[in-house]
Amino acid sequence: MVLAIGVRQIHRLLIRFREDGGGALIHKSRSRPSNHSLAPGIREYALELVRTKYPDFGPTLAIEVLLDKHAIRVGRETLRTWMVEDGLWLSRKQRKSFHQPRLRRESYGDLVQIDGSDHRWFEDRGDPCTLLVFIDDATSKLKQLRFVLSESTDSYFEALLGYLEAHGCPVAFYSDKHTVFRVNRPDAKGGSGMTQFGRALAELNIEILCANSSQAKGRVERANRTLQDRLVKELRLENVCDIEAGNAFLPKFLQRFNERFALVAAKPENLHRPLNVKASRLNDILCHREQRHVSEQLTMSYDRKQIILERNEVSEGLGGKYVDLYDFPDGRLEVRWKGCSLPYRVFSKDQRVTHTAIVENKRLGHALAFVKAQQDRKHETKVMTNSEKSGYKKTPRRVYGPGFEPKTRLAAAVEMTN
Numbered sequence: 001m002v003l004a005i006g007v008r009q010i011h012r013l014l015i016r017f018r019e020d021g022g023g024a025l026i027h028k029s030r031s032r033p034s035n036h037s038l039a040p041g042i043r044e045y046a047l048e049l050v051r052t053k054y055p056d057f058g059p060t061l062a063i064e065v066l067l068d069k070h071a072i073r074v075g076r077e078t079l080r081t082w083m084v085e086d087g088l089w090l091s092r093k094q095r096k097s098f099h100q101p102r103l104r105r106e107s108y109g110d111l112v113q114i115d116g117s118d119h120r121w122f123e124d125r126g127d128p129c130t131l132l133v134f135i136d137d138a139t140s141k142l143k144q145l146r147f148v149l150s151e152s153t154d155s156y157f158e159a160l161l162g163y164l165e166a167h168g169c170p171v172a173f174y175s176d177k178h179t180v181f182r183v184n185r186p187d188a189k190g191g192s193g194m195t196q197f198g199r200a201l202a203e204l205n206i207e208i209l210c211a212n213s214s215q216a217k218g219r220v221e222r223a224n225r226t227l228q229d230r231l232v233k234e235l236r237l238e239n240v241c242d243i244e245a246g247n248a249f250l251p252k253f254l255q256r257f258n259e260r261f262a263l264v265a266a267k268p269e270n271l272h273r274p275l276n277v278k279a280s281r282l283n284d285i286l287c288h289r290e291q292r293h294v295s296e297q298l299t300m301s302y303d304r305k306q307i308i309l310e311r312n313e314v315s316e317g318l319g320g321k322y323v324d325l326y327d328f329p330d331g332r333l334e335v336r337w338k339g340c341s342l343p344y345r346v347f348s349k350d351q352r353v354t355h356t357a358i359v360e361n362k363r364l365g366h367a368l369a370f371v372k373a374q375q376d377r378k379h380e381t382k383v384m385t386n387s388e389k390s391g392y393k394k395t396p397r398r399v400y401g402p403g404f405e406p407k408t409r410l411a412a413a414v415e416m417t418n
Helices: 007-020 042-053 060-072 074-083 155-169 196-203 213-236 243-261 279-285 361-380 385-392 410-415
Strands: 114-117 129-136 142-148 171-173 207-210 290-291 299-301 307-308 321-326 333-337 339-343 344-348
Touching: 042 060, 042 074, 060 074, 114 213, 129 155, 129 213, 142 155, 142 243, 155 196, 196 207, 196 290, 213 243, 290 299, 299 321
Parallel strands: 114 171, 171 207
Antiparallel strands: 114 129, 129 142, 290 321, 299 307, 307 344, 321 333, 333 339
C-alpha cells in the first residue's frame, strides 16, 4: 500500500502515534469549518437574488452582478453547483434540445430534398465552391450532384434540368428558405409572389416546400456532412482540382455512393412522372422571365442595361405596353410580344455589384470574387484623354545647327513690321 507521503511526515506520525495512540493520527481540522468557507447564509442569499432578480443569468454573468451590485464574492463553479442543485441552471448537455425525427416518405419520388453545401471541396488545389445536392427522402439516394460557383437561380436551373432529364418530375421538392426558392419579404412589390425557380416548378406541375429549420430537412444535411468527408478525400485521390473536372467525376461517385448507402422504399411504386415537355418549351421554362414596360421611345431597362427596340410594324405600337423578357442561362436575352421575338439593341451600363447590396452568406464568396475581378479590370483600364482618343500627336521640337541664335520676340516682331 502506497501512502503517498514523505519520510519526514511518516516519522512525525509515528511519534504522534507512540505518544497519544491511534486517535492522534486524525487530522486536526476534522469537523471544523474550512478556512475558505463562506459566511453562514451566503448560499441562501445568493440563490434568492438569482432566483428573484436574475433568473435568466448564467453562472459567469451572475457572479459579476452579485459582486458589482451586492458585494457578494462567490466562485463561478461554486455558484454553478448551487444553481444546479437548486434547479436554477441546466448543464449544456441538459439544455440540448432534441428534434423528433420525421419518418421517411414511403414512395420513391414522393419528396426530394435539395440544398447547397458551400465548402472547400478541392481543398488547397482549387477555389471553394458550392455542391448542389438532390436526395430522395424515401430511399436516401443521391439523385443529382453538381458543382457550381454559388447557390443561384441559374445554377439550380442547370441542376434541375439534369434531374428532370434523368428521372422525370417528382411530386415535390423540399428546401430551406433561401431566396432562390421563396420570396422572404411579404411586402415585396411586383412579381407574382413566387421566385423564378418556383414559377418554373409551377409550370412543370412540381410543388416546392420550404422547411422551417435545418433539422426538418435533416436527410440532405447529413448527406452534406458525409460528402464533405468522403467526397473531398476521393477528389484528392483523383487529383480533381476544379469545377469542370469535379462535375465529370461526380456521376461515377454518385453510383458508388448509392450502392453503398441507399435504402429500399417502403412502397415499390415510383411517383416520378415522365417529362412530357418539348426541349424548346423546357428552355423557355428554365430561364428568368420578367415583364418590362416599354416607353414611348421604345426603350426599357433590365439588369443595368438599356434595351432599345428596333422600329418595325410590331414594335411601333408597343409604347406604354408590357413585353416579356427571356433571360436564358447561356447568356441569351430575348424580348417577346405575344410569343413573337422582337429585334433590339443594347446600351450596357457599367456592370458592378450594387452599393450596399444585400448578399446572403451562401453567395458572399462568389460576390466578393466578382467584385475583385471588376476592381482589377477597372484598375488595369487606362482612362484615355481626348487627345489620345482623337489620335493627336505633338509636333517635335526643331533642332537648329551650331551657331544659330534664336531671336527674341521683340526682334522678330520688328522684323515682321519692316
